[in-house]
Amino acid sequence: MNARSLQAGMEFDGYRLEEKLHTGGMAALWRVTDLRARHLGKPGLEQAVPPLIMKVPLLYSSDDPTAIVAFEVEQMIMPKLKGPHVPRYFGSGDFDAQPYIVMEQIAGESLRSRFEQAPLPIDEVVSTGIQIAYALHDLHRQHVIHLDIKPSNIMFRNGLAVLIDFGLSRHDRLPDLLDEEFRLPMGTGPYISPEQVLGVRNEPRSDLFSLGVLLYHLATGERPYGHPTSVAGLKKRLYRDPIPPRQHRPDLPAWLQEIILRCLEVHPQDRFDTAAQLGFLLQHPDQLTLTARAGKQQQDGYLAMFKRRLKAAGSEPLLQHTVSEQLAKAPIIVAALDLTHGSEALAEQLRQITRRMLQTEPGARLACLTIRKTSRIGMDDSLIQQGQNIHVKQLVDLKHWARPLQMAADKITFHVLEAPDPATAIIDYAHNNDVDHIIIGSRGSSALRRYLGSVSARVVAEANCTVTVVKNSDQ
Numbered sequence: 447m448n449a450r451s452l453q454a455g456m457e458f459d460g461y462r463l464e465e466k467l468h469t470g471g472m473a474a475l476w477r478v479t480d481l482r483a484r485h486l487g488k489p490g491l492e493q494a495v496p497p498l499i500m501k502v503p504l505l506y507s508s509d510d511p512t513a514i515v516a517f518e519v520e521q522m523i524m525p526k527l528k529g530p531h532v533p534r535y536f537g538s539g540d541f542d543a544q545p546y547i548v549m550e551q552i553a554g555e556s557l558r559s560r561f562e563q564a565p566l567p568i569d570e571v572v573s574t575g576i577q578i579a580y581a582l583h584d585l586h587r588q589h590v591i592h593l594d595i596k597p598s599n600i601m602f603r604n605g606l607a608v609l610i611d612f613g614l615s616r617h618d619r620l621p622d623l624l625d626e627e628f629r630l631p632m633g634t635g636p637y638i639s640p641e642q643v644l645g646v647r648n649e650p651r652s653d654l655f656s657l658g659v660l661l662y663h664l665a666t667g668e669r670p671y672g673h674p675t676s677v678a679g680l681k682k683r684l685y686r687d688p689i690p691p692r693q694h695r696p697d698l699p700a701w702l703q704e705i706i707l708r709c710l711e712v713h714p715q716d717r718f719d720t721a722a723q724l725g726f727l728l729q730h731p732d733q734l735t736l737t738a739r740a741g742k743q744q745q746d747g748y749l750a751m752f753k754r755r756l757k758a759a760g761s762e763p764l765l766q767h768t769v770s771e772q773l774a775k776a777p778i779i780v781a782a783l784d785l786t787h788g789s790e791a792l793a794e795q796l797r798q799i800t801r802r803m804l805q806t807e808p809g810a811r812l813a814c815l816t817i818r819k820t821s822r823i824g825m826d827d828s829l830i831q832q833g834q835n836i837h838v839k840q841l842v843d844l845k846h847w848a849r850p851l852q853m854a855a856d857k858i859t860f861h862v863l864e865a866p867d868p869a870t871a872i873i874d875y876a877h878n879n880d881v882d883h884i885i886i887g888s889r890g891s892s893a894l895r896r897y898l899g900s901v902s903a904r905v906v907a908e909a910n911c912t913v914t915v916v917k918n919s920d921q
Contacts, residue, residue: 452474452476452502452544454466457481458539458543458544459537459539459544459546460480460481460482460537461478461479461480461481461498461500461537461548462478462479462481463476463477463478463500464476464477464478464479465477467499469504470504471504471513472503472504472513472516472517472613473501473502473503473504473513473517474501474502474504475499475500475501475502476499476500476502477497477498477499477500477551478498478499478500478548479498480495480498480536480548483495496534496550496551497550497551497553498536498548498549498550498551499548499549499550499551500546500547500548501520501546501547501548501549502544502545502546503517503545505545505835505838511627511837511862511864512624512628512632514837514838514841515623515624515627515628516613516614516624517545517547517613518623519612519613519614519615519623519624520547520611520612520613520615521538521545521547522617522620522621522623522855522856523590523612523615523617523620524538524547524549524612525538526588526589526590526617526620527585527588527590527612528588529584529588530584530603530606530608531580531581531584531585531606531607531608531609532585532608532609532610533549533550533551533552533608533610534549534550535547535548535549535550536548536549536550540845541838541841541842541845542842542845552601552603552608552610553603554601554602554603555601556597556598556599556600556601557574557597557598557600557601557602557660558597558598560574560597560664561597561663561664564663564664564665564666564667565664565665565666565667565694565695566664566665568665568697568698568699568702570664571661571664571665571702572702572728574607574660574661574664575657575660575661575664575705575724575725575728576725576728576729577602577605577606577607578595578600578607578657578660579657579721579722579724579725579728580607580721580722580725581600581606581607581608581609582595582609582653582654582657582721583720583721583722583725585609585653586650586653586720586721589617589618589619590612590615590616590617590618591615591616591618591647591648591649591650591652591653592609592612592614592615592653592656593614593615593616593632593633593642593647593652593653594611594613594614594615594632594633594634594637594656595609595637595653595656595657595660596634596636596637596656596660597660598611599611600660614632614633616647616648618648619856620856621811621813621856621859622647622648623859623861624647625645625647626813626859626861626875626878626879627861627863629645629878630677631643631644631645631677631680632647633656635673635674635675635679635680636659636663636669636671636672636673636674637655637656637659637660638656638680639651639652639655639656639714640655640683640684640712640713641714643677643680643681643683643684644684649714650720650721651714651717651718651719652714653721654709654717654718654721654724655709655710655711655714655717657709657721657724658670658705658706658707658708658709658710658717659671659709659710661702661705661706661709662688662691662706662710665691665695665698665702665706666691666694666695666698667694668689668694670688670689670710671683671686671688681758683712684712684754684755684758685712685751685754685755685757685758686745686751686754686755687710687745687746687751688707688710688745689744689745690703690707690742690743690744690745691703691706691707692742692743693743693744699731700736700740700741701731701734701736701740702731703739703740703742704734704736704737704739704740705724705727705728705731705734707739707742708739709724712754777807777809777810777811777882777883778810778811778813778879778880778881778882778883779800779803779804779807779810779811779812779813779881779882779883779884779885780812780813780814780815780872780875780876780881780883780884780885781796781800781812781813781814781815781848781885782815782816782817782872782884782885782886782887782905783796783814783815783816783844783847783887784816784817784887785816785840785843785844785847789887791918792887792916792918793847793887795887795916795918796885796887796916797847797848797850797851799885799914799916800812800851800885801850801851803883803885803914804851804853810857811857811858811859812848812851812853812857812858812859813858813859813860813861813875813879813881814844814847814848814858814859814860814861815861815863815872815875816840816843816844816861816862816863817863817864817865817868817871817872818836818837818840818862818863818864819864819865819866819868837862840862841860841862844860844861844862845860848860861875863875868901869900869901869904869905869908870904872884872886872901872905872909873904873905873908873909876909876910876911877909877910881909881911882911882912883911883912883913883914884905884909884911884912884913884914885913885914885916886901886902886905886913886914886915886916887902887915887916887917887918888901888902888915888916888917888918902915
């Protein structure tokens with residue numbers, strides 16, 4: 447089965463597809479029925495199961511590998527979430543057969559529909575901000591930073607904000623696949639925080655910045671930073687302050703401008719400490735201490751902006767924080783694999799060595815890598831005809847290789863990297879992710895000996911960690 451062939455009426459994994467509700471750039475949403483509730487035949491059980499939707503990644507609509515990785519992130523995070531501010535999770539399917547996530551369908555419209563009516567009444571802006579702030583606080587208490595707060599990702603149920611779409615999120619106690627594999631800023635242009643632009647993904651106050659952007663737009667009908675589409679455009683928020691909201695809307699209370707501009711501060715430590723603190727002050731503005739932000743009438747002058755720009759030009763990624771105390775550091779082990787035809791024996795030897803190493807390091811995390819030697823993620827015609835995506839096929843092959851290791855899901859990750867130079871890709875991955883040990887194969891003799899041998903030799907010579915080279919003893 448593949449994502450392109452899904453049709454209404456199909457049944458698999460205990461679900462029946464009823465109707466396609468929406469097709470986005472990365473996934474399609476289907477209304478589904480849980481057939482297991484019907485088959486169990488218990489009175490009232492069907493009523494206990496809420497309306498369900500199935501999210502299915504569109505593997506053939508995009509050549510962007512982040513879509514696949516983001517879907518894996520959401521599959522990892524959603525089972526960990528609970529409470530009224532997130533959809534209930536019901537199940538998921540892997541890439542081996544049909545990738546999907548089944549979750550509760552949240553009735554109603556997203557916040558996006560209200561943005562079209564902005565500027566909104568002050569009372570509605572404030573009440574909306576309160577609900578989102580407390581939803582974020584509940585999410586942060588579950589060790590998750592959303593990192594893609596925007597109108598379409600916020601729903602309302604019984605007056606409570608419900609956050610959806612966790613493809614770009616970061617869980618403090620799970621591997622961050624997006625941070626490990628990509629170096630470009632992750633987020634949505636108008637709402638991404640300055641630290642996200644610099645590559646920081648574990649700062650919970652990033653969500654408060656995004657909420658500040660939402661409040662600014664709801665209150666004024668304008669975006670504080672426009673709609674940038676380039677990294678250079680995103681970086682402007684590191685030095686260019688937004689037009690004060692009261693310049694767009696003079697009747698805006700000074701205390702609300704204080705809150706909005708504080709959310710939009712460049713440095714996280716200058717914002718509110720927590721989402722709960724923000725929610726409380728929106729409810730009790732009389733307890734808010736006003737600063738120069740409250741009375742600000744225009745953007746800072748050219749000289750102040752120029753100084754900030756000079757400072758931003760030399761900015762390094764900020765000191766990173768976590769939602770909770772960092773877990774004790776455990777070693778990261780990389781198994782660098784070539785899973786092409788003819789390498790089965792070497793792959794088995796790599797698995798044996800990896801198993802022995804994991805037995806001596808029970809707290810270790812394993813990252814399984816394979817390199818696709820190409821300049822970009824693309825489609826191969828022969829594979830498309832067979833209903834397969836090259837990236838997905840290699841991902842599935844990695845998971846099949848690792849299955850006998852029987853590792854816990856939060857202790858192993860899988861990465862299909864692409865680069866013209868496999869050795870450089872492995873070395874860069876190890877450097878960027880503080881890898882402690884690399885296990886890599888080298889064929890004893892074959893037509894590819896010189897090529898593969900040079901990869902392992904370069905990794906040994908240039909990686910700043912321990913490297914174990916496994917040679918194929920059968921050759």
